[in-house]
Every structure is written in structure tokens, then in C-alpha cells.
Amino acid sequence: MVKVAILGASGGVGQPLSLLLKLSPYVSELALYDIRAAEGIGKDLSHINTNSDCVGYDKDSIESTLANAQVVLIPAGVPRKPGLTRDDLFKMNAGIVKSLVTAVGNFAPNARVLVISNPVNSLVPIAVETLKRMGKFKPGNVMGVTNLDLVRAETFLVDYLMLKDPKIGQQEDKTIMHRKVTVIGGHSGETIIPIITDKSLVFQLEKQYEQFIHRVQFGGDEIVKAKQGAGSATLSMAFAGAKFAEEILRSFHNEKPETESLTAFVYLPGLKNGKKAQDLIRDNSIEYFSLPIVLKNGSITSIDTSILERLSPREEQLVDTAVKELRKNIEKGKSFILNSSKL
Numbered sequence: 403m404v405k406v407a408i409l410g411a412s413g414g415v416g417q418p419l420s421l422l423l424k425l426s427p428y429v430s431e432l433a434l435y436d437i438r439a440a441e442g443i444g445k446d447l448s449h450i451n452t453n454s455d456c457v458g459y460d461k462d463s464i465e466s467t468l469a470n471a472q473v474v475l476i477p478a479g480v481p482r483k484p485g486l487t488r489d490d491l492f493k494m495n496a497g498i499v500k501s502l503v504t505a506v507g508n509f510a511p512n513a514r515v516l517v518i519s520n521p522v523n524s525l526v527p528i529a530v531e532t533l534k535r536m537g538k539f540k541p542g543n544v545m546g547v548t549n550l551d552l553v554r555a556e557t558f559l560v561d562y563l564m565l566k567d568p569k570i571g572q573q574e575d576k577t578i579m580h581r582k583v584t585v586i587g588g589h590s591g592e593t594i595i596p597i598i599t600d601k602s603l604v605f606q607l608e609k610q611y612e613q614f615i616h617r618v619q620f621g622g623d624e625i626v627k628a629k630q631g632a633g634s635a636t637l638s639m640a641f642a643g644a645k646f647a648e649e650i651l652r653s654f655h656n657e658k659p660e661t662e663s664l665t666a667f668v669y670l671p672g673l674k675n676g677k678k679a680q681d682l683i684r685d686n687s688i689e690y691f692s693l694p695i696v697l698k699n700g701s702i703t704s705i706d707t708s709i710l711e712r713l714s715p716r717e718e719q720l721v722d723t724a725v726k727e728l729r730k731n732i733e734k735g736k737s738f739i740l741n742s743s744k745l
């Protein structure tokens with residue numbers, strides 16, 4: 403029996419994410435929290451005839467929301483608008499995540515915390531430093547959700563193969579492309595590093611390989627532009643977030659993961675193989691990176707570094723570029739907590 407809480411459940415991401423998790427057989431109780439409208443959304447979803455209970459809580463009921471929660475997803479915060487980068491969101495979303503993670507530390511200290519709010523590269527360090535300060539930090543329990551980058555990479559890779567040669571493209575199945583591509587690094591622009599693990603496809607893409615990389619890195623901008631001021635990815639994010647959460651939930655039930663290389667943005671120094679990852683990234687000061695994770699009972703037990711051992715020269719270049727930007731993003735999040743006087 404697993405209780406899942408969604409903080410920010412009334413938003414563009416939160417609502418479809420809540421719906422998808424209401425449909426999940428792995429959830430026994432779904433607790434929805436927001437500063438507005440979550441009670442109504444909870445009531446609405448509670449009429450769906452799946453076996454989980456679903457309750458929406460008002461803004462003063464964070465303690466009841468989190469009581470006994472084993473998985474907490476956080477899509478609370480302001481989304482990107484035209485002209486706003488993910489990093490611009492920092493000031494607005496840093497305080498929100500800090501206060502929500504403080505509540506998690508108080509009322510659900512053993513929960514797995516899945517940070518969706520942006521900028522992930524800075525907000526995961528905020529979550530980690532907040533929990534560290536409270537003496538409640540467990541490195542295997544805090545994850546930045548970067549799965550949308552993988553979902554996009556799987557889609558775009560087939561799209562480009564189709565463009566190049568429909569005969570090759572038609573042989574591929576978008577739903578199982580995680581066998582041929584993954585994404586590591588961070589979750590904004592050039593920190594996003596798509597890795598085509600089936601190198602024959604790099605060869606087939608030829609010049610479109612660079613276009614593919616760019617589209618995965620900046621795919622979020624397409625949505626921000628197309629929505630014309632109404633926000634960023636919501637439905638595709640909800641899909642990616644629900645898929646990621648389901649992998650965590652499957653591991654509670656000792657089921658094998660569906661995705662071969664499930665990745666998350668994690669705190670390297672606290673995890674098995676974290677030091678090895680830093681060595682392979684060739685930067686021992688980099689504390690966070692998105693990499694394939696190994697799960698047990700919903701927590702990360704180790705990082706799989708094998709992908710870093712077989713990077714092509716172009717991929718190594720992408721890692722070096724990503725690390726420069728990531729270091730700044732991480733520092734920004736850390737210092738937000740370290741320079742604040744009290745929680």
C-alpha cells in the first residue's frame with residue numbers, strides 16, 4: 403500500500419499528473435495539495451472507479467496531506483513564460499520548494515521526494531540542503547525529475563530517422579526507444595545531454611544528429627512559444643512524471659523497471675558509485691548529475707555509471723559544456739539555503 407502526495411496538484415502539470423496517478427494500480431492513496439482548488443480536484447478524481455482513495459486538501463492541511471506519504475511529487479511553482487528562462491524562475495520557485503520540502507522533512511521524513519518544479523538544476527540542491535539542515539536527508543530519496551527529456555529524445559530520434567529515411571524510421575517504435583537513447587546531465591538547455599546508445603543510429607542520422615541534440619536540449623522552448631504565454635509543458639510533463647513515479651512505485655512492489663535506463667538528477671556524493679561518476683565526468687566538484695539509477699523499495703541504491711565509460715568524443719564535449727553551466731546552477735541553489743539564516 404503506497405500513499406502518494408502531489409504538492410501543486412491544481413496546476414497545469416499537477417492536474418493531469420493527479421489523473422494519471424489516480425489510474426495507477428500501484429497507488430493506494432492519493433493526497434492532493436495546492437494553495438488553491440485542490441479539494442475540488444480531489445473530489446472530482448475520487449469519483450473515478452479505480453481502487454485508490456483520493457483526497458484534496460486545503461492550503462492549511464499540508465500535515466494531513468503528507469502524513470504517511472511514501473512518495474511526494476512536487477510540481478508546485480511558476481512555469482516558464484516567453485522571455486523567461488528556467489533560471490529566471492529560480493527566485494519565484496526556490497522559496498516554494500524550500501517551504502514544501504521543509505514540510506516533507508517534518509511530516510514525511512522517509513518519503514521519496516520527486517522534484518518537478520523548475521529550475522530542477524537548482525531546486526534539487528535546495529531540497530537536499532533543506533533536508534540536510536533538518537538532519538533528515540537520505541541521498542537515495544531525493545530525485546530531480548528529468549524524464550521529460552528522455553521522453554522527448556525517444557520521440558525526436560524516431561522523427562529525425564523518419565525524415566532521413568522513412569524506411570529506417572518506420573522500423574522503430576517510439577514507445578521502446580529507451581533501449582536506444584538516454585539523456586544525462588541536467589535539465590536546462592546545454593546541460594541536457596542526449597546519448598544515443600545505439601551508435602548505428604548516430605551514423606544513420608548523419609548531419610541531423612546535431613539537430614537532434616539541439617532539439618532535445620531546447621524542445622521545451624517549442625512548447626512555451628506555441629502556448630503563447632500560457633505556460634510550458636504540462637501534458638507531456640504529466641506523462642513523463644507519472645511514468646517516472648510508476649517506476650518508483652514498481653520498485654516498492656519489487657517489480658523490474660520498464661525503462662532500461664531510468665535517469666534522475668541526483669546528489670552524487672551520497673550515493674554508491676557517485677564518486678566514480680564524478681571521476682568519469684572529470685570534475686570532482688560536481689555534486690549533482692542526472693544518470694541512470696538503480697532502485698530498491700522506491701529509493702536509489704546506486705548509480706549506473708556504465709554510460710559514462712563509453713562516451714564518444716562529441717558526447718564528452720557535451721558533458722564538458724554541461725558541467726560548466728551545471729556548476730553555476732547548483733551553486734545558486736546551495737547558496738540560497740546556506741545563506742538563509744533559518745528554515
Ligand code: NAD
Nearest residue numbers: 410412413414415436437478479480481518519520550639
Ligand atoms: P502552474 O502555474 O499551472 O501550476 C503550479 C501550481 O503550483 C499552481 O496550482 C499553484 O497554485 C501551485 N503552487 C504555488 N505555490 C504553491 C505552494 N507553496 N504550495 C503548493 N502549491 C503551490 O504551473 P505548471 O505548468 O503546472 O508548472 C509547474 C512547475 O513544473 C513549474 O516550475 C514548471 O517550470 C515545472 N515543469 C517542470 C518540468 C520538468 O521537466 N521537470 C516540465 C514542465 C514544467
